[in-house]
Amino acid sequence: MDKPEILMSPGPTPVPPEVLLAQAQPLVYHRGPGYGALLREVTEGLQQIMKTSNDVLVFASSGTGGLESVVANLLSPSDRVVVPVAGYFGERFAKIAVAYGADVRTIDYAWGQAVRTDDVKAALDEAPAKAVFMQQSETSTGVIHDVEAVAAVVKEAGVLLAVDAVSSLGAVPYDGDGWGVDVTVGGSQKAFSATPGLAFVSVSPAAWEATKTATNPRFYFDWAAYKASYDLKNPENPFTPAISLMLGMRVALRRYLDEGVDNVLARHRILSAATKEGVRALGLDLFGEGREKAWAVTAVRAPEGIDGNELVAKVRADHSIILAPGQGPLKGKVFRIGHLGYYDRFDIIRCLAALELTLHSMGYPVKPGSGVAAAEQVFAARPAASADPTVR
């Protein structure tokens, strides 16, 4: 039977039919009241979820474009930046800064570790820095770094903090202004359950101030141009926007806010717990520090004698479910289950069942249904189903 593959990777994530259908609407012309209202609604929705009153800019690009905009707008060549690297996306942020000639002071962790505040403080004490660039969710390991704690240290040093929250925003608690984050980068294709192609960047007054002296070249990602266009009577983008994706994003945000920020976060917390209990019940080990906070992605060690990449390939080939393999030093050793976005409890149960079947077929001893049973116990322990956000 021909059914679409099921996304259980940490992005792109499944997209509700209402969002997909919104992308099939006739185009709204990108100059005028129609698009102005669309851009304003998307911007204000993002401010609400980022918990910020700072400007939020919308780019037609993937999340990486949003990260590059941070380097291009905040820095001049040879500016010193501190970049904790505890996985693939920490490496990426550092690489972008290197590409622009920054003096990049990485703090190197084994993949799977969480960023330690003391290390950031020590790196800032060594020499003056312009900014700290970090992830909230290090997608490659599933680890959630403690942005609040790092922000406190960074603010005390009078340095800018930019957070790559692409794979966490909307899935785990975030408080942009409360924590004092200067720049938050998000993307459409993660917890928001819209399709890929939009990046979002919030910019604090201190970050705006820094752009005035930053000499790195920029044009398509020039924040000031986006701000000037947004401030028109009918807000615009300086360059033709991805109108269809914006139409989808509006519906995705309405759904998100209708469900309610707290409910969405609770749903992610419960689905994450069920996934982790299910995996543990199969005798597998979770990977990475601070698992109880990893509501976006569950990283799992491949069992002895089974290659994680082969496991992921076989789950896809046999069951049309797309998990994510380990990257870099974790290749073959780890696999990842994404549960951020448009998921309910039965998506998790289906995924665990597929994992049981595949592990069994690869010769790993599995008691059929044991992972599913453990997940069900998490759900059964919840109060009345009517009050449980993991129930449709």
Add this chain to the structure above:
Amino acid sequence: MDKPEILMSPGPTPVPPEVLLAQAQPLVYHRGPGYGALLREVTEGLQQIMKTSNDVLVFASSGTGGLESVVANLLSPSDRVVVPVAGYFGERFAKIAVAYGADVRTIDYAWGQAVRTDDVKAALDEAPAKAVFMQQSETSTGVIHDVEAVAAVVKEAGVLLAVDAVSSLGAVPYDGDGWGVDVTVGGSQKAFSATPGLAFVSVSPAAWEATKTATNPRFYFDWAAYKASYDLKNPENPFTPAISLMLGMRVALRRYLDEGVDNVLARHRILSAATKEGVRALGLDLFGEGREKAWAVTAVRAPEGIDGNELVAKVRADHSIILAPGQGPLKGKVFRIGHLGYYDRFDIIRCLAALELTLHSMGYPVKPGSGVAAAEQVFAARPAASADPTVR
């Protein structure tokens, strides 16, 4: 009655329902055979329309991102580039090069003039240059520059030629390899009739060679990363692509190639002629050099005593038809009618009728139906309707 506004601006252009509906399909995961086949089909379709066997790279960005990629990948700071400027988009290409610290030798024309080959030759003779950047269609004036003639001069000087063909590719004849163009930049939302958010860049072997020594910073728009990902067994993009827009683009290209390149070009030629005859019959003057070649956009002088911007605003307010106003020095003096993409003869007739009604309401003497009649005469002079590409 609530009907969507009608796009007669030079982009975004109307999108066929089949393309819009393709954007509502479930996402194809961006790593694997499904997306690989999608990316390959889009790439090969673009090669066919650009008439090139060079690599074609696809970016999730608007056309301006594609232009910036040219500057970032080909140049080092203080490299000399020659940029003919005969309108808004010539200015833009020059501005991007300036933003990256290039030594930009503009050739300044009055808006509405066409680039002269002798001027390019003279600018190249003055001092060695790395590249020439030009438009094929200068969207702000409707003028089509003679890429073939300029290319001959540029090639003789042993210099790279990059062409911004965003608003012409697919609407006017183009022969990338035949003319010896090194880099062609296109966009999804013009003659292809897909929605905005994708940029396309072809790269010749000589351009690849230049990237090896070009030191401008680049990451999101780094051509080499896109090439490496495309060359995988299942072609990919290095960063999560705008999957929904790619699904739409595939359908748009299939429609384009089913209609046939020559038929599409003939359709644009005839619709352009009908538009121009209709406008002339209303006593209005066309704007810009080489009108018979301006198959993408018709620029019209606003008549004495009527402000072009007001005219455009009134056509939109009264008739929900979106024309484009004059930009820069042409503000208020010129208005523009886009006829590139998903248009047939009755789209032109409707637009001319709206123009007649609006001019009349603004006190300009109009003989009702005279513009429409002139357009009909162009269509009536065609051979059997069954062989006319402007008939559905």
